[in-house]
Structures are given as structure tokens and as C-alpha cells.
Amino acid sequence: MNDDISQSAGTERHRTRTYIRRVLSWCNSLGIMVAFKGIWTKDFWRAVSAEYLATLFFTLLGLGSTINWSAGQEKPPPADLVLISLCFGLSIATMVQCFGHISGGHINPAVTAAMVVTRKLSLAKAVFYVVAQCLGAITGAGILYLVTPAAVRGSFGVTAVNSNISVGHALVVELLITFELVFTVFATCDPKRTDLGGSASLAIGLAVTIGHLFAIPYTGASMNPARSFGPAVVTLNFQNHWAYWLGPILGGILAAGLYEYLYCPDPVIKKRLKQVFQKDPSGKYKEVETDDLAIKPGSIHNIDLEKAEKKDSPRDSTGEVLSSV
Structure with missing residues (x-):
């Protein structure tokens, strides 16, 4: 039973890594597209x-x-x-x-x-x-x-x-x-x-x-x-x-x-x-929730x-x- 659990966990980790790789690949492609956006124009050249x-x-x-x-x-x-x-x-x-x-x-x-x-x-x-x-x-x-x-x-x-x-x-x-x-x-x-x-x-x-x-x-x-x-x-x-x-x-x-x-x-x-950081009651800086921040x-x-x-x-x-x- 322990072997089945370990195998299942390993499979799940493999799927997670694969998903992360795909997301990163997509983000990199998107970043390149954004970076080169607007350079194929008359004004740019x-x-x-x-x-x-x-x-x-x-x-x-x-x-x-x-x-x-x-x-x-x-x-x-x-x-x-x-x-x-x-x-x-x-x-x-x-x-x-x-x-x-x-x-x-x-x-x-x-x-x-x-x-x-x-x-x-x-x-x-x-x-x-x-x-x-x-x-x-x-x-x-x-x-x-x-x-x-x-x-x-x-x-x-x-x-x-x-x-x-x-x-x-x-x-x-x-x-x-x-x-x-x-x-x-x-x-x-x-x-x-x-x-x-x-x-x-x-x-x-x-x-x-x-x-x-x-x-x-x-x-x-x-x-x-x-x-x-x-x-x-x-x-x-x-x-x-x-x-x-x-x-x-x-x-x-x-x-x-x-x-x-x-x-x-x-x-x-x-x-x-x-606004990214603010002090907590103890006086230390901590990262705050930034849902409402830019x-x-x-x-x-x-x-x-x-x-x-x-x-x-x-x-x-x-x-x-x-x-x-």
C-alpha cells in the first residue's frame, strides 16, 4: 500500500512539473511577443x-x-x-x-x-x-x-x-x-x-x-x-x-x-x-496583501x-x- 502511495505521489509530482514547464514555456513565448510588439512599424524603423x-x-x-x-x-x-x-x-x-x-x-x-x-x-x-x-x-x-x-x-x-x-x-x-x-x-x-x-x-x-x-x-x-x-x-x-x-x-x-x-x-x-511593505504591530516590516494595490x-x-x-x-x-x- 505504501508503494502505491509513493508511486501515486511521484506521478503527481511529475504531472505538476510538466504543467509548470508548459506554463513557463507559454509565459516565455508571451513575453517575447510582448517585447517585440510594435517594432515592426514604420515609426520604429x-x-x-x-x-x-x-x-x-x-x-x-x-x-x-x-x-x-x-x-x-x-x-x-x-x-x-x-x-x-x-x-x-x-x-x-x-x-x-x-x-x-x-x-x-x-x-x-x-x-x-x-x-x-x-x-x-x-x-x-x-x-x-x-x-x-x-x-x-x-x-x-x-x-x-x-x-x-x-x-x-x-x-x-x-x-x-x-x-x-x-x-x-x-x-x-x-x-x-x-x-x-x-x-x-x-x-x-x-x-x-x-x-x-x-x-x-x-x-x-x-x-x-x-x-x-x-x-x-x-x-x-x-x-x-x-x-x-x-x-x-x-x-x-x-x-x-x-x-x-x-x-x-x-x-x-x-x-x-x-x-x-x-x-x-x-x-x-x-x-x-x-505600499508593498508596511509595519506590523511589532514594528517589523512585513509584506502586506496587495489585492487593492497597483x-x-x-x-x-x-x-x-x-x-x-x-x-x-x-x-x-x-x-x-x-x-x-
Whole structure:
């Protein structure tokens, strides 16, 4: 009899596991369908092409400023760091001004990653954005490579770690300057602020300029994985290239997280999250019943931000919150 009970229990467990697997499989399929909902539209592809074109021109113009046309002289002058910094900063400001209302004007995988972390951009759309940015950077670098004489190309603007510092130090530098850039992006594009004035795109361009003025001697001042990826592909020079992806992305995510969840959290979301927990009579926190709350247990990551965005945020033609660089 005990054997029959054990066999029956084993069969029931097997059925339960099978059912759970089917439910999870269905949920995953549903999640993928939801994630990719809306990307097969004209507006979406217009936004993706805008990211491609903006990154193409940004890379082309920025790298162009690194070309030393006096390289053939007996004593060529050193690179003009102010010229390079201003060219990168003003280029990004111009591209944000031109394409910000179409795609949000990310023009930088680190900014796109920051938007995903703060739930301002879906992961599916972010993948297309990053691919477009990388292809745009390769195209821009390729065009510049073709039109530039070989005698003056030099290092062709490939970001390289200074021989006097370690790769770890370079990683920290890239993290810090990208943190400064992305924090500026979120601060100047915050729809909750009423004290903003002037041009957000110019402020972002100045942030890029400052980062370059500081970090060019250290790492070449990437602040943008796509900007480093373009010339690296064209010249096939990937030395320490991983640092120019990891550093900026970590810096961007850290800046976005601190701004959105610590320094300037959305009051609606903050109120909802506070309602998930409350103190019991003993003074300890315990999870409460949330039938009447906007957030259900286990679904904190599914907070509906679209209503808040529609209420407080300007949006581009793809439905994403307008943000830059």
C-alpha cells in the first residue's frame, strides 16, 4: 500500500512539473511577443535608421578631428586636444538636436543600456538601437578611412590606453566620464523638473566636451562603445577593446540608477513601492496583501510606466520617452 502511495505521489509530482514547464514555456513565448510588439512599424524603423545615421555622422565628424594633416612634416605638431574635444562635443549636440525627436537621440550604447535599466526603453528595441549605432559607427569610420590619405591617418582615432596606466585604471576613467555624461542626460531631460532652461542638447554636448578634455590623455575618451567600435573594426585594432564597452556601460547604468531611483525618483512609482511593505504591530516590516494595490507580489518589475510617461513625459514618434545621446 505504501508503494502505491509513493508511486501515486511521484506521478503527481511529475504531472505538476510538466504543467509548470508548459506554463513557463507559454509565459516565455508571451513575453517575447510582448517585447517585440510594435517594432515592426514604420515609426520604429524610422527611429532605428535615425540612430544609424546620427551615429554615422557623429563618428565621421569626431574621428575627422583626430586626423593630423601635418603628419608629413619634419616636426609635426601634437594633436590639438581642445579641437578634438570641441568637435566631439559639438557633433553630439548637433546630432541630438537633429534626431532627438525621432529616436530619442541616444547615439551611444551606454545611454541605450541606461534607458533599458530605468524602463524607458524595451530590451527588444534596445537591441536594434545598439546594432544600428554600431553599424553607423562602422560606416562613418569606413567613409573617413576611404577619403583620408594613408600618410595622415595615423592611429585613425582608435581609442587606446595610455602606456603609463593599467587597463583597470582606464576602465575606471571610462566609467567616470560616462557616468558624468549619462547623469547629465537624465538631469537635462527630466520631465519632472520645472527649473530647466536653455538647450538640453548643448548641455549634453558640453558634458561630452568636458569628458574629452579630461580623459583623452588617459584613454582617448571614448564615453561611447560604438565610437570605439567603428574605427577598431576598420583598422582591425581591438587592443583592450573590452574596456571601452564595459566601462561606459557600467558608468551609464550606475548614473541612470542613482538618478532615477535615489536622487530624483518618480513620486508615483515611489508611492507604489512603499505600499508593498508596511509595519506590523511589532514594528517589523512585513509584506502586506496587495489585492487593492497597483503592484502584485512578484510583479514589481511589471510596473506600468506608460501611464506615468504619457502624463509627464514628451514622447517621440516611436512612443519612447525623449532622451538624448
